[in-house]
Amino acid sequence: MSATTAPAWTKPQQQANWLVRLFDWKPFLAFACLLPAAGLLLVFLTYPLGLGIWLAFTDTTIGRSGYWVGLENFQYLLEDPLWWNAVFYSVFYTGIATIGKFALGLWLALLLNNHLPFKSLLRAIILLPWIVPTVLSAIAFWWIYDPQFSIISFLLVDKLGILDNYIDFLGSAWPARFSLIAANIWRGIPFVAISLLAGLQTISPSLYEAALLDGSTGWQRFRYITFPMLMPILAIVMTFSIIFTFTDFQLVYAITRGGPVNSTHLLATLAFQRGIPGGQLGEGAAIAVSMIPFLVFATLFSYYGLARRKWQQGEGND
Amino acid sequence: MTDAAALPEAPQSNTATAQPEAMAWDSKARRMVTIYLPLACFVLILLFPFYWMTVTAFKPNAELFDYKTYNPFWIGSPTLDHIKHLLFNTAYPHWLVTTMTVAVCATFLSLLASTLAAYAIQRLRFKGSQYVGLAIYLAYLVPPSILFIPLATMVFRLGLFDSPLALILTYPTFLVPFCTWLLIGYFKSIPYELEECALIDGATRLQILRQITLPLAVPGLISAGIFSFTLSWNEFIYALAFIQSSENKTVPVAILTELVSGDVYQWGALMAGSLLGSLPVAIFYSFFVDYYVSSLTGAVKE
Numbered sequence A: 001m002s003a004t005t006a007p008a009w010t011k012p013q014q015q016a017n018w019l020v021r022l023f024d025w026k027p028f029l030a031f032a033c034l035l036p037a038a039g040l041l042l043v044f045l046t047y048p049l050g051l052g053i054w055l056a057f058t059d060t061t062i063g064r065s066g067y068w069v070g071l072e073n074f075q076y077l078l079e080d081p082l083w084w085n086a087v088f089y090s091v092f093y094t095g096i097a098t099i100g101k102f103a104l105g106l107w108l109a110l111l112l113n114n115h116l117p118f119k120s121l122l123r124a125i126i127l128l129p130w131i132v133p134t135v136l137s138a139i140a141f142w143w144i145y146d147p148q149f150s151i152i153s154f155l156l157v158d159k160l161g162i163l164d165n166y167i168d169f170l171g172s173a174w175p176a177r178f179s180l181i182a183a184n185i186w187r188g189i190p191f192v193a194i195s196l197l198a199g200l201q202t203i204s205p206s207l208y209e210a211a212l213l214d215g216s217t218g219w220q221r222f223r224y225i226t227f228p229m230l231m232p233i234l235a236i237v238m239t240f241s242i243i244f245t246f247t248d249f250q251l252v253y254a255i256t257r258g259g260p261v262n263s264t265h266l267l268a269t270l271a272f273q274r275g276i277p278g279g280q281l282g283e284g285a286a287i288a289v290s291m292i293p294f295l296v297f298a299t300l301f302s303y304y305g306l307a308r309r310k311w312q313q314g315e316g317n318d
Numbered sequence B: 001m002t003d004a005a006a007l008p009e010a011p012q013s014n015t016a017t018a019q020p021e022a023m024a025w026d027s028k029a030r031r032m033v034t035i036y037l038p039l040a041c042f043v044l045i046l047l048f049p050f051y052w053m054t055v056t057a058f059k060p061n062a063e064l065f066d067y068k069t070y071n072p073f074w075i076g077s078p079t080l081d082h083i084k085h086l087l088f089n090t091a092y093p094h095w096l097v098t099t100m101t102v103a104v105c106a107t108f109l110s111l112l113a114s115t116l117a118a119y120a121i122q123r124l125r126f127k128g129s130q131y132v133g134l135a136i137y138l139a140y141l142v143p144p145s146i147l148f149i150p151l152a153t154m155v156f157r158l159g160l161f162d163s164p165l166a167l168i169l170t171y172p173t174f175l176v177p178f179c180t181w182l183l184i185g186y187f188k189s190i191p192y193e194l195e196e197c198a199l200i201d202g203a204t205r206l207q208i209l210r211q212i213t214l215p216l217a218v219p220g221l222i223s224a225g226i227f228s229f230t231l232s233w234n235e236f237i238y239a240l241a242f243i244q245s246s247e248n249k250t251v252p253v254a255i256l257t258e259l260v261s262g263d264v265y266q267w268g269a270l271m272a273g274s275l276l277g278s279l280p281v282a283i284f285y286s287f288f289v290d291y292y293v294s295s296l297t298g299a300v301k302e
Helices: A007-015 A018-024 A026-056 A072-078 A081-112 A119-131 A134-144 A151-159 A173-201 A205-213 A218-246 A250-255 A267-275 A281-289 A291-312 B002-006 B009-026 B028-058 B081-089 B092-124 B129-140 B144-157 B164-170 B172-188 B192-200 B205-216 B218-234 B237-242 B251-259 B267-287 B289-301
Strands: none
Touching: A018 A026, A018 B205, A026 A281, A026 B092, A026 B129, A026 B144, A026 B164, A026 B172, A026 B205, A072 A281, A081 A119, A081 A173, A081 A218, A081 A267, A081 A291, A081 B028, A119 A173, A119 B028, A119 B267, A119 B289, A134 A173, A134 A250, A134 B028, A134 B251, A134 B267, A173 A218, A173 A250, A173 B028, A205 A218, A218 A291, A250 A267, A250 B251, A267 A281, A267 A291, A267 B144, A267 B237, A281 A291, A281 B144, A291 B144, B028 B081, B028 B267, B081 B092, B081 B267, B092 B129, B092 B164, B092 B172, B092 B205, B092 B218, B092 B251, B092 B267, B129 B172, B144 B164, B144 B172, B144 B237, B164 B172, B164 B237, B172 B218, B192 B205, B205 B218, B218 B267, B218 B289, B237 B251, B251 B267, B267 B289
8 A cells, every 4th residue: 555655665575585574483583593502402412411311221332232221330330439439539529629719719809809900911811721721731730740850849849848758749549639639729710710700899889888987897898798799609600610620521631540540530530431442331321420410419509508598698589 | 776875985996996907908018918919829820830831842851851950940941842843743733723623613603503592582582582591501501521422422323433523513512502691691781672673674683683783792792702712622521532533633632642652751742732732722812801801700690
């Protein structure tokens, strides 16, 4: 009807072919937009997750598809001291490294929250350990932990004279365990510090001013303002940190490969060792699947544990 | 009422103690000890491994294993031998090219997929879109260490074993959730009114996406791109499990499996390899550091 009055205006509308109209139809467009992401994730994430759980109940090896063996893999693992050792070290590694990362990261974030010269340069430098490939910095740590040419030993023994003998960082179980944890903390500090710094900067300065007027001490300001206000972001960052520390693979594989005498195997490195070079895909998958309960527990604990605290302190629980 | 009575006394004693503290807080010496000294320690410890890596990469072997006669913290006579050895006697250039190709392709693929997904979730707002968003977020919490064994069997059956294509297709599993999440946050910050105006003017939704939303989302796309690139450059476990032949390996895997041979480690070459392997990410990062920091903190805040 308006074609007579404004032909130039309606013309493109009429010319629009069915393809254009199809892509302008909202349900189809939404479907088409989600297709690449959903396709990739379903094929390469959801399906393998299911396949992994199925493999854990079979005796598949490389080159031979397996048969259903029920809980046999898990029964075997429960009697396997190496698996128990890996469970112990995974929990220990995650626990100590998380405490270290968050204590030091929070401290660093508080330091960076002051007025400092070269602020952005400082931040750029501090994030460096996080962006450099883990394996490559792990190799640097491997060299720092060398039994003969360790620079730390050299400083402590020859320069400062604190110790008498060179430290055998990676040669025996406990020093190796702690050396790996130190490397993990070193790598984790920047991420925690920068994320918490973002959280710190959202806290309104007027809260601190009010507290100063009320005569609060520095510790009180930290305990009753900074800490509760940081809780939500702390919960998220901690959930991520725990998940990715517990399932860490690169650092341990690069520095010790689970040695000495299998004492530093994490569940992920043990799963790799049994599954890929060892060829026992079923058993490797069972070890990988045995991580899931720990992960679910850690996520629920850190998320709900910390989120509830936020609610208790009278903040809006969005 | 009792509070009001007690008030005049309480502030009196408080100001008496608070005043000197406030004065002391501002004093330079105290600031030095409580802020600059710990900060300097942090920076020193965080940077030391890189310094050590660089120093080792340029030291001749004689200095490398003799701390007594040479100062270990400085290079007496710098040499390029290790880097030369790396570039001409090993397949290092090939590994760099492979890593670069894989990282660029995986980044491109995941950016494409996650931009479309984020647009659909945030802007098309169909029924249940927030559940799709939640599912994508949960996908990010699935770590690669759980997936690599079933993925290895899949890769094998698809005939992609030992091919970089396997890495290009599997890296998006951890890139897409992260980028989608980041971009949803970014799209949220673009006013919806702009799109409504375009709709009234008769633009189709694809035109809106291409001509209005995407140009405005460029900073978000850049930070998602940097993240994807860095994460794919750093990836290790998939590359270790899916690639076998030397020339198809990525830098992190190749350094660890090809350069570490026998009982005597060539520390100089290892450190030179690590240094060269870190440089592309570090350079890339230094150009976009502001995007990087803001998107990292922004993504966490979401």
